[in-house]
């Protein structure tokens with residue numbers, strides 16, 4: 552069972568607004584809103600006043616457009632070759648990341664006999680997507696390069712914002728300012744955007760006109776080594792489908808990698824790596840619960856995973872829970888108020904972002920909200 556707390560998403564959106572009061576708060580809803588479900592999440596954010604959404608790809612943008620006709624939808628991955636008409640028909644704003652993409656968008660505007668909105672994306676040190684300062688100079692100088700293109704947004708993306716002390720933050724800000732100095736005279740109405748979720752916490756110099764949080768809205772902690780500023784928004788629970796009594800030396804799971812040291816009790820839960828509960832969260836007998844391997848919270852106790860995670864099941868060692876407290880059919884929390892998505896990420900050797908975007912499609916999903924009531928997705932085996 553996967554429960555998405557839409558009130559928490561809304562509260563997190565309002566934390567962003569309060570932290571960057573001078574800027575508009577947009578929302579990044581790519582990858583199905585980091586696994587939470589793009590449409591219900593975006594609808595709730597729109598109800599909170601969000602008018603600018605960011606997706607990664609045009610197909611995501613078209614799906615969002617069908618749900619929210621009135622909002623601005625930016626496509627972060629830019630304009631794929633030969634797809635400009637699709638972007639125009641869905642009313643999408645590509646984040647143009649090269650002079651070639653700008654040329655294709657310009658040609659589409661000419662073909663359609665209209666002006667088309669765009670964001671211009673500049674690289675400031677991430678070396679992933681974005682044009683260079685030299686490209687900015689060319690665009691500033693040569694009006695023909697952007698003919699027919701209505702530049703609404705000028706943006707860049709930070710590489711190290713999770714670490715406020717990292718010198719690359721200021722370096723990227725400096726380079727971005729150089730780009731802005733070049734382009735502002737040509738596009739005086741364009742708005743400016745730099746900050747992702749961690750960038751929101753780097754202070755007002757990084758806020759500009761529009762901030763673009765993603766993971767923070769969904770309850771992930773975007774700050775390395777600092778307390779989470781956001782509220783958890785996702786709870787994943789798995790049902791206890793079997794309880795077993797083991798004797799010393801009995802092994803659990805594939806490869807028999809975990810063995811009971813003495814009499815032990817095991818609860819088998821109905822979730823596995825096919826549900827996005829990563830196999831890396833398994834634990835062999837030698838490993839200490841404090842350091843590695845997943846945990847579940849059940850009957851008020853936090854208990855360690857025992858053995859390998861299977862495709863559809865995992866086992867937890869409930870020997871420390873007084874007998875009789877756990878019954879077949881009970882639910883165990885795998886992610887939620889007691890087990891943060893970031894801790895799960897750490898224990899799996901990854902980050903909370905990847906845990907969220909891996910959340911399985913097989914869970915029954917529930918969207919809850921005090922104000923708007925709960926809605927269950929129909930079906931689901933769990």
Ligand SMILES: *Cc1c(COP(=O)(O)O)cnc(C)c1O
Nearest residue numbers: 579627708747748763764765766
């Ligand atoms: C994904 C993404 C974001 C959001 O990042 P978070 O760290 O999840 O807040 C913002 N901008 C760009 C360009 C992105 O790709």
